[in-house]
Amino acid sequence: MKLKLNSVIKGTAAxxxxxxxxxxxxxxLADYPEKDITFIVPYSPGGxxxxxxxxxxxxxxxxxxxNVRIVYKTGGGGAVGFSELHRSxxxxxxxxxxxxxxxxxxxxxxxxxYKPGDFEYIGMTESAVGALMVPxxxxxxxxxxxxxxxxxxxxMLTVAGVGGTxxxxxxxxADILGIDTTYVPVSGGVGKMMPMLAGSHVDAxxxxxxxxxxxxxxxxxxxxxxxxxxTTLKGVPFxxxxxxxxxxxxxxxxxxxxxxxxxxxxxxxxxxxxxxxADALSxxxxxxxxxxxxxxxxxxxxxxxxYQ
Amino acid sequence: MIEAFFLAISPSYLxxxxxxxxxxxxxxxxxxxxxxxxxxxxxxxxxxxxxxxxIAMLGGLYVxxxxxxxIPACLVNTPGTPAAMATGFDGYPMVQQGRGQExxxxxxxxSALGTMFGAACYLLLAWPMISIALQFGPPEFFWLGxxxxxxxxxxxxxxxxxxxxxxAIGLLISxxxxxxxxxxxxFTMNIPELRGGxxxxxxxxxxxxxxxxxxxxxxxxxxxxxxEYRAEKGVFLKTILKVLSRPIHFLRSAxxxxxxxxxxxxxxxxxxxxxxxxxxxxxxxxNTFGKGNVHGVTASExxxxxxxxxxxxxxxxxxxxxxxxxxxxxxxxxxxxxxxGPELFATDGVLVYSFxxxxxxxxxxxxxxxxxxxxxxxxxxxxxxxLLAPLIMFLAIIGAYAIRNNIFDVYxxxxxxxxxxxxxxxxxxxxxxxxxxxxxxxxxxSLVQALYISDAVGVQKIFFSGIINITLISLSVISVxxxxxxxxxxxxxxxxx
Numbered sequence: 001m002k003l004k005l006n007s008v009i010k011g012t013a014a015x016x017x018x019x020x021x022x023x024x025x026x027x028x029l030a031d032y033p034e035k036d037i038t039f040i041v042p043y044s045p046g047g048x049x050x051x052x053x054x055x056x057x058x059x060x061x062x063x064x065x066x067n068v069r070i071v072y073k074t075g076g077g078g079a080v081g082f083s084e085l086h087r088s089x090x091x092x093x094x095x096x097x098x099x100x101x102x103x104x105x106x107x108x109x110x111x112x113x114y115k116p117g118d119f120e121y122i123g124m125t126e127s128a129v130g131a132l133m134v135p136x137x138x139x140x141x142x143x144x145x146x147x148x149x150x151x152x153x154x155x156m157l158t159v160a161g162v163g164g165t166x167x168x169x170x171x172x173x174a175d176i177l178g179i180d181t182t183y184v185p186v187s188g189g190v191g192k193m194m195p196m197l198a199g200s201h202v203d204a205x206x207x208x209x210x211x212x213x214x215x216x217x218x219x220x221x222x223x224x225x226x227x228x229x230x231t232t233l234k235g236v237p238f239x240x241x242x243x244x245x246x247x248x249x250x251x252x253x254x255x256x257x258x259x260x261x262x263x264x265x266x267x268x269x270x271x272x273x274x275x276x277x278a279d280a281l282s283x284x285x286x287x288x289x290x291x292x293x294x295x296x297x298x299x300x301x302x303x304x305x306x307y308q
Numbered sequence: 309m310i311e312a313f314f315l316a317i318s319p320s321y322l323x324x325x326x327x328x329x330x331x332x333x334x335x336x337x338x339x340x341x342x343x344x345x346x347x348x349x350x351x352x353x354x355x356x357x358x359x360x361x362x363i364a365m366l367g368g369l370y371v372x373x374x375x376x377x378x379i380p381a382c383l384v385n386t387p388g389t390p391a392a393m394a395t396g397f398d399g400y401p402m403v404q405q406g407r408g409q410e411x412x413x414x415x416x417x418x419s420a421l422g423t424m425f426g427a428a429c430y431l432l433l434a435w436p437m438i439s440i441a442l443q444f445g446p447p448e449f450f451w452l453g454x455x456x457x458x459x460x461x462x463x464x465x466x467x468x469x470x471x472x473x474x475x476a477i478g479l480l481i482s483x484x485x486x487x488x489x490x491x492x493x494x495f496t497m498n499i500p501e502l503r504g505g506x507x508x509x510x511x512x513x514x515x516x517x518x519x520x521x522x523x524x525x526x527x528x529x530x531x532x533x534x535x536e537y538r539a540e541k542g543v544f545l546k547t548i549l550k551v552l553s554r555p556i557h558f559l560r561s562a563x564x565x566x567x568x569x570x571x572x573x574x575x576x577x578x579x580x581x582x583x584x585x586x587x588x589x590x591x592x593x594x595n596t597f598g599k600g601n602v603h604g605v606t607a608s609e610x611x612x613x614x615x616x617x618x619x620x621x622x623x624x625x626x627x628x629x630x631x632x633x634x635x636x637x638x639x640x641x642x643x644x645x646x647x648x649g650p651e652l653f654a655t656d657g658v659l660v661y662s663f664x665x666x667x668x669x670x671x672x673x674x675x676x677x678x679x680x681x682x683x684x685x686x687x688x689x690x691x692x693x694x695l696l697a698p699l700i701m702f703l704a705i706i707g708a709y710a711i712r713n714n715i716f717d718v719y720x721x722x723x724x725x726x727x728x729x730x731x732x733x734x735x736x737x738x739x740x741x742x743x744x745x746x747x748x749x750x751x752x753x754s755l756v757q758a759l760y761i762s763d764a765v766g767v768q769k770i771f772f773s774g775i776i777n778i779t780l781i782s783l784s785v786i787s788v789x790x791x792x793x794x795x796x797x798x799x800x801x802x803x804x805x
Contacts, residue, residue, distance in 0.1 A: 044344075044632065044635070045344060045345070045347075045348035045351075045632070045635070045636045045639065046348070046629070046632070046635035046636040046637075046638055046639035047635070047639070050348075050639060051639050051642060051643060054351070054352070054639070054643050055643060057352070070352075071713050072348070072712065072713070073712055073713055073714060074504065074712055077486060079486075079500065079503050079504065080500075080501065080503065080504040080712070080714070083500050084714075112500050112503065113500050155763070155764060156764050156765070157764065158760075158761050158764050158765075160757075163488070181764075182760060182761065182763045182764040183760065184446075184757050184760040184761055185488065185756065185757065185760065186753075186757065187488035187753040191572065191628050191629060191635065192572065192573055194626060194627070194628045195441075195442060195444075195572045195622065195626060195628055196445060196446070198442050198626055198628075199442035199443060199444065199445055201445030201446060201761070202761065214627065214647060214649070215626075215627055215628075215649070217626075217627070217649055217650045217651060218626060218627070279645075280643075280645055283645070284642075
C-alpha cells in the first residue's frame with residue numbers, strides 16, 4: 001500500500017511538473033524574445049568580431065524589440081567563447097559570433113568540448129578572401145617579381161601570417177606558385193603584422209583581403225584568393241586555385257528551437273540589410289552575405305567537410 | 309592645429325572629456341577593470357555624441373585610468389591595472405611610512421605631466437617617432453623584453469637567485485595555453501579554460517592582492533590599520549616641488565614612456581617597468597628604491613601616462629593601435645565609417661589634432677580631479693583592516709571575474725595568490741613574478757618570430773646586428789654587471805664589518 005501511494009504521488013508530481021514545463025515552453029515560444037539577449041564576442045574588444053557585433057547590435061535590437069548586451073569571452077583563438085556558448089542554455093537568449101574556419105579548426109584541439117556541427121547557425125553576414133601583400137617600398141612590385149625572387153633564393157623570403165592556420169593557408173598558395181619560402185607566425189592578429197610589414201621586417205604578409213583594403217597606405221596586395229576581383233582592390237590579380245575564404249556570422253547553442261532560430265535569422269537579415277551596415281561592409285572590402293537558415297546549414301556542412 | 313585647439317577647449321568637448329575622466333577614475337581604481345574594458349563598455353554610449361566629443365571622452369577615460377590605477381597600488385599594494393605594478397614598488401612602502409598623501413599627490417602630478425608630454429609628442433612628433441618605432445621588429449622586441457627583465461636586479465632584495473627564480477616562474481606561467489606559433493596546447497592539462505592562457509590581470513591580482521589580504525588577516529592581532537594616517541599641511545605643494553626639482557628625471561621617464569608607448573604591443577606596463585629601472589640606475593641613492601622613494605612612484609607614473617597618448621600615434625600614422633585601449637578607440641572610429649590611419653590626416657585632420665589637444669587638456673583635468681579626490685582617497689588607510697581585508701578580497705574576486713567574465717580566472721587568481729603568499733614567506737619578492745607575467749607575452753612571440761626569420765637570414769644577422777639590437781644588448785649587459793658589482797661590493801663591506 002505504502003509503495004502504491006508513493007508511486008501515485010510521484011506520478012502526480014511528474015504530470016504536474018510536465019504540464020508546467022510544457023506551459024513555460026509554450027509561453028517562451030509565443031513571446032520570444034521577452035528579455036535581453038546576451039551576445040558573446042569570443043575575440044578582443046576593437047577587433048573584427050567586436051566590430052561586427054557592434055555594427056549589427058542596433059539593427060538586432062530594433063528587429064527583436066529587446067536589448068542586445070555584448071560580453072567578451074576571449075582566449076584560445078576563440079575557443080573560450082565558443083565553448084562558453086556551447087554550455088549556455090539553448091533558449092535563444094545567448095548568441096555569439098562565429099568565424100569560419102576558426103570554429104572548425106579550434107575544435108580540433110583536445111578538450112575544447114564542442115564540435116562545429118553541434119551549434120545552431122543563424123546566418124553568415126560577410127566574407128573576405130585571402131590576400132598576399134608586400135610593404136609599399138618592397139622591391140617586388142608584382143606577383144611575378146615575388147615568385148621570381150623566391151625561385152632564385154629558395155627559403156630566403158619571409159612571409160608573415162596569423163598563427164598555425166596561416167601556415168596551412170600560406171602553404172597552399174606556395175604550393176600553387178611552386179615556391180619555397182620561410183613562414184613567420186604572428187600572434188595577436190593582424191594588428192601586429194602591419195607594423196612588421198611597414199618596417200620591412202618580413203618580405204610579405206598574408207591575411208584576409210579586407211586588411212589589405214584597410215591598410216592600403218602601408219601595403220600593396222600582389223594576389224588574392226578566389227575566382228573574381230575584389231572591388232576595393234582593383235587590378236589585383238586573383239588565383240582561382242587558392243581557396244582561402246574567411247566568413248563571419250552568428251550562431252546559437254546546440255538544441256536551440258527551430259522557431260527561435262527562424263526569428264533570429266529574420267532579425268539578423270533585417271539588421272544586415274540596413275544600408276548603413278551594407279555600405280560600411282562593402283567600403284571595408286568585405287563581400288556581404290544574406291542567408292536563410294537552410295542556406296547557412298548547407299554552407300556549414302560543406303565547410304566542415306572541407307576542413308576535416 | 310589652432311582650429312583643433314579651440315574645438316578641444318569648447319564646452320561640450322571639456323564636458324564629455326571630464327565625464328570620461330571621472331569614469332576613468334573609477335575604472336582604474338578597481339583592480340580588474342582595466343582601461344581596455346572601460347573604454348569598450350563606454351563605446352556604445354559615445355555613439356549618441358559627435359565623433360570628436362566621443363573619442364575625447366574615451367581618451368579621457370584612458371589617461372585617467374593610467375593615473376588612478378596608482379591609487380590601489382599605493383594604498384593596498386594591488387595595482388589597479390598592470391601598468392601600475394612598478395608604482396606600487398615604492399608607493400606602498402610610502403603609505404606604510406604614513407606618507408600616503410605624498411604618494412598619491414606625486415602619482416597624480418606626475419601622471420598629469422606624463423600625459424601632457426605624451427600628448428605633445430602626438431601633436432608634434434608623430435611622424436619622426438613612428439619612423440624610429442618601425443625599426444623595431446621581432447629581435448628588437450625580444451631584446452627590449454630581456455632588457456626590461458634586468459629590473460629584477462633592483463627588485464630582488466636580499467637574494468638575486470630568488471629574484472631570478474621568481475621571474476622564471478612568472479615567465480613559465482605566462483606560457484600556459486595555446487602556443488603563439490604552432491597552436492600547441494602547453495600545460496593545459498585538458499582543462500579547456502587554460503587554452504586561453506592565464507589572464508594577466510587576474511594573475512596580477514593574485515600576485516599582489518591575495519597575499520596582501522592574507523598577511524593583513526594574519527597580522528590582525530599586531531596591527532589594526534595599514535599605517536598611521538595623519539593629514540599633513542602643505543604636503544601638496546611640497547610634493548609638487550619635489551617632482552619639479554628633478555627635470556632630468558622627468559624628461560627621461562617621459563621620453564621612455566612615450567617611445568615605448570608607440571611600439572605596438574608594448575604599451576604602458578612595459579613603459580613603467582623600463583622607466584622605473586632607469587630611475588634606479590641613474591639615481592645616486594639606489595638603496596632607497598623599493599623602500600619608499602617618491603621618485604620610484606613618479607618614474608612609473610610619468611612613463612605609463614606618457615605611453616597612453618603615445619599609443620595613439622601608430623593609430624593615426626599607420627592605422628595600427630599601440631595598445632589595447634587604443635584598439636578599442638580605433639574600433640569606435642571605424643564603426644563611424646572613419647578609417648584610422650594616415651588618410652585620416654587628409655580627410656579629418658581637425659579630428660586628429662583636436663583629439664591630441666583633448667588628451668593634452670585631459671592631463672590638466674586629471675590633475676585637478678586627482679587633487680580634489682586625494683584627501684578622500686587616502687581615507688582608505690583609516691579603514692580598519694578587519695573591514696579592509698574582506699573589501700579588497702571582494703574587489704579582487706569581482707575584478708578577476710570581470711576581465712573575461714570567466715569564473716575560472718577567479719580560481720587561478722586564488723591559486724596564484726596563495727602560492728605567492730607562501731613564496732613571500734620564503735623570501736621571494738612578488739615583483740619579479742609579476743614582471744614575468746607582463747613580459748612573457750612580449751618576449752616569447754618575438755623570440756619565436758625572430759627564430760623563424762633566422763631560418764632565412766641567419767641567427768647572427770637577425771639577433772646581433774643593427775644599432776637597436778646592439779644598444780639593447782649592451783644596456784642589458786651593463787645592467788646585469790652593475791647589479792653584480794654592487795652586490796659584490798656590499799658583500800665585501802659586510803665581511804669587513
